[in-house]
Amino acid sequence: MLFNSIEFAFFLPLLFVLLWLLNRNSLQLQNSVLLFASYFFYACWDWRFLFLLAFSTGLDFYTGSKIHKSKNLKTRRIWLGLSVVINLGFLGFFKYFNFFIENFSVLLESFGLHAHASTLNIILPVGISFYTFHGLSYLFDIYNKKIEPCASVVNYSLFVSFFPLLVAEPIERATHLLPQLEKPRTWSYPKAVDGLKQILWGLFKKIVIADNCANYSNLIFNHSSDYSGSTLFLGAVFFAFQIYGDFSGYSDIALGTARLLGIELLRNFSFPYFSRDIAEFWRRWHISLTSWFRDYLYIPLGGSRLGMARTVLNTFIIFLISGFWHGANWTFIAWGVLNALYILPSILLKRNRTHLDTVANGKIFPNIRDAVNILVTFLLTVFAWIFFRSENLVQAFAIVGEVFSASLFLLPLLPSKMLCLLLLFFLCIEWSGRNNAYAIESTGNTWNRVFRWSFYYVLVLAIFLLRPVQEQPFIYFQF
Numbered sequence: 288m289l290f291n292s293i294e295f296a297f298f299l300p301l302l303f304v305l306l307w308l309l310n311r312n313s314l315q316l317q318n319s320v321l322l323f324a325s326y327f328f329y330a331c332w333d334w335r336f337l338f339l340l341a342f343s344t345g346l347d348f349y350t351g352s353k354i355h356k357s358k359n360l361k362t363r364r365i366w367l368g369l370s371v372v373i374n375l376g377f378l379g380f381f382k383y384f385n386f387f388i389e390n391f392s393v394l395l396e397s398f399g400l401h402a403h404a405s406t407l408n409i410i411l412p413v414g415i416s417f418y419t420f421h422g423l424s425y426l427f428d429i430y431n432k433k434i435e436p437c438a439s440v441v442n443y444s445l446f447v448s449f450f451p452l453l454v455a456e457p458i459e460r461a462t463h464l465l466p467q468l469e470k471p472r473t474w475s476y477p478k479a480v481d482g483l484k485q486i487l488w489g490l491f492k493k494i495v496i497a498d499n500c501a502n503y504s505n506l507i508f509n510h511s512s513d514y515s516g517s518t519l520f521l522g523a524v525f526f527a528f529q530i531y532g533d534f535s536g537y538s539d540i541a542l543g544t545a546r547l548l549g550i551e552l553l554r555n556f557s558f559p560y561f562s563r564d565i566a567e568f569w570r571r572w573h574i575s576l577t578s579w580f581r582d583y584l585y586i587p588l589g590g591s592r593l594g595m596a597r598t599v600l601n602t603f604i605i606f607l608i609s610g611f612w613h614g615a616n617w618t619f620i621a622w623g624v625l626n627a628l629y630i631l632p633s634i635l636l637k638r639n640r641t642h643l644d645t646v647a648n649g650k651i652f653p654n655i656r657d658a659v660n661i662l663v664t665f666l667l668t669v670f671a672w673i674f675f676r677s678e679n680l681v682q683a684f685a686i687v688g689e690v691f692s693a694s695l696f697l698l699p700l701l702p703s704k705m706l707c708l709l710l711l712f713f714l715c716i717e718w719s720g721r722n723n724a725y726a727i728e729s730t731g732n733t734w735n736r737v738f739r740w741s742f743y744y745v746l747v748l749a750i751f752l753l754r755p756v757q758e759q760p761f762i763y764f765q766f
Contacts, residue, residue, distance in 0.1 A: 343374060425443075437469075492532040516691070617680050
């Protein structure tokens, strides 16, 4: 079931009514309804993988209890290690089995040993990367004595499988979400209105911006050998807006949906394309995953406490794993390495915490220095997206080679004027709302009611009238 589907348009209102009218006085009934709805939502993809989700949930619920009850450190580590190995084992099998088999075969052939790579037709369970990380954060927090194990299997199951974040982002923490599931939630009209506004903006970003950009970027990348360097780079620029509109749009819909149901999820994007350096970009892009790797991998590895050499090594480890987490392809690893190289100068110069405020705070326009820094950071990011979007390294390096050729100065194949105007409108709204949790959070609050509602109706009409004929799947479902 897609957030931008007719099915979801019926599913969400029905759930909303069931939750607040029938079960508003019973927390356990609320959570049970949400749990059933979440499993139904997941079953719409492939009901067979419900068993894997339930097994993973039960495993972590049981081992979390064992970790907490164990007084011996060695026993605690055994229980933690058991669950981590099993969870990552499932993730590795479904996501990386074919990748390792194929690359091991290539390695053997490089030594003159002929090997036949026998791969399986493995279906990747939707959301396995995300709910695996939900469960692992729960176990790590129990092991580190930040939380006590959840007493209710229903509440814990809902934490793992809550449908707005089950098949994509954000990656939630037990310390943040579980307490909300364990206390009564009451209906709030202002929160519901705020949730609807964020859903509306998320749908606009996904359907109007991302999907229309996808038509252009897919044309370029799918026939990359036919185009000049200028067109290829412009295709990468539009892919940058596609992946941002797609992924942050999904996150906005997820956060708005959860708020309708009385739950606050972690913020996942904070206007990353207005960043003034790569370090700031990574504080604003895919925040829940970046912070997850920081808290559960980077800091346990020593973080920046063990000297500069170790800091650099830990940074590369994080970006390598982040790249590999995105998919079983060398292009993602190259993307991760490239971003590690990008951020390295700021780490060596100890300037990676320079830009912690909002750019041009309280001003209409940035100063020249900030504007140049934003442009340079965006261009570096676009260049890295070439590796992320390419089918393989051969295509990626071919595109890069063409981009750095004389054909970069040829007139590119331009997208439609309508798409360019939509992007300009989108950027203006995002810029004006950069101090908010999402772009239109406060848009129109001081306007006349007629103008405010006219703005919302324009967004709704744009979603229906400007949606492309060919529907595009959410990009991050493949991860």
